[in-house]
Amino acid sequence: KAGVTQTPRYLIKTRGQQVTLSCSPISGHRSVSWYQQTPGQGLQFLFEYFSETQRNKGNFPGRFSGRQFSNSRSEMNVSTLELGDSALYLCASSLSGTLIMNTEAFFGQGTRLTVV
Amino acid sequence: AQTVTQSQPEMSVQEAETVTLSCTYDTSESNYYLFWYKQPPSRQMILVIRQEAYKQQNATENRFSVNFQKAAKSFSLKISDSQLGDTAMYFCAFMNGYGGSQGNLIFGKGTKLSVKP
Numbered sequence: 277k278a279g280v281t282q283t284p285r286y287l288i289k290t291r292g293q294q295v296t297l298s299c300s301p302i303s304g305h306r307s308v309s310w311y312q313q314t315p316g317q318g319l320q321f322l323f324e325y326f327s328e329t330q331r332n333k334g335n336f337p338g339r340f341s342g343r344q345f346s347n348s349r350s351e352m353n354v355s356t357l358e359l360g361d362s363a364l365y366l367c368a369s370s371l372s373g374t375l376i377m378n379t380e381a382f383f384g385q386g387t388r389l390t391v392v
Numbered sequence: 393a394q395t396v397t398q399s400q401p402e403m404s405v406q407e408a409e410t411v412t413l414s415c416t417y418d419t420s421e422s423n424y425y426l427f428w429y430k431q432p433p434s435r436q437m438i439l440v441i442r443q444e445a446y447k448q449q450n451a452t453e454n455r456f457s458v459n460f461q462k463a464a465k466s467f468s469l470k471i472s473d474s475q476l477g478d479t480a481m482y483f484c485a486f487m488n489g490y491g492g493s494q495g496n497l498i499f500g501k502g503t504k505l506s507v508k509p
Contacts, residue, residue: 319499326495381439385434
């Protein structure tokens with residue numbers, strides 16, 4: 277069974293540009309969450325999608341947006357990139373996003389974004 | 393707002409010994425879940441163990457066990473018989489149990505554990 281796949285693994289962008297990151301969840305998983313990981317702020321929740329709808333959102337500016345497709349694949353977009361957006365972006369998938377005993381969040385390996 | 397605090401930025405342990413990682417959290421909710429995640433140098437986050445707040449019994453998974461003290465809002469992880477493969481960053485995480493908080497894990501800053509041969 278394939279795990280959570282994030283593409284690309286590494287990305288270098290210039291300030292002011294925009295970027296799109298992709299996350300393919302485990303087959304059958306309908307919930308996808310996104311997190312930003314930086315040395316200073318640690319892991320912070322961006323947003324969560326379930327059945328193409330954003331169910332939950334963290335405290336990030338509107339430059340950060342996302343969407344989910346009918347096959348549960350999700351994309352995250354950051355517009356007008358700033359140096360502070362340099363981070364590891366992780367996505368996690370789960371069956372439903374609600375916590376039951378046999379459900380857990382599976383993480384991808386992340387996309388390392390560097391803004392120069 | 394909920395917060396998770398890991399007071400030990402780095403720890404080291406000798407192979408085969410036991411180590412305990414600390415975690416405290418703050419919440420006014422009564423229904424929630426707690427987790428320990430492991431992030432090895434390869435970066436992929438892996439769930440180590442989880443605890444439902446309504447359960448009094450401490451969770452265990454092979455060499456990993458927790459000491460869940462609900463009144464003290466403490467959730468420590470004990471690793472027995474430490475192995476070199478346990479070297480990683482360990483994150484304590486919290487999730488509210490009510491609807492609308494799905495997918496929203498609140499993480500601590502992490503503890504970097506080094507297992508020495």
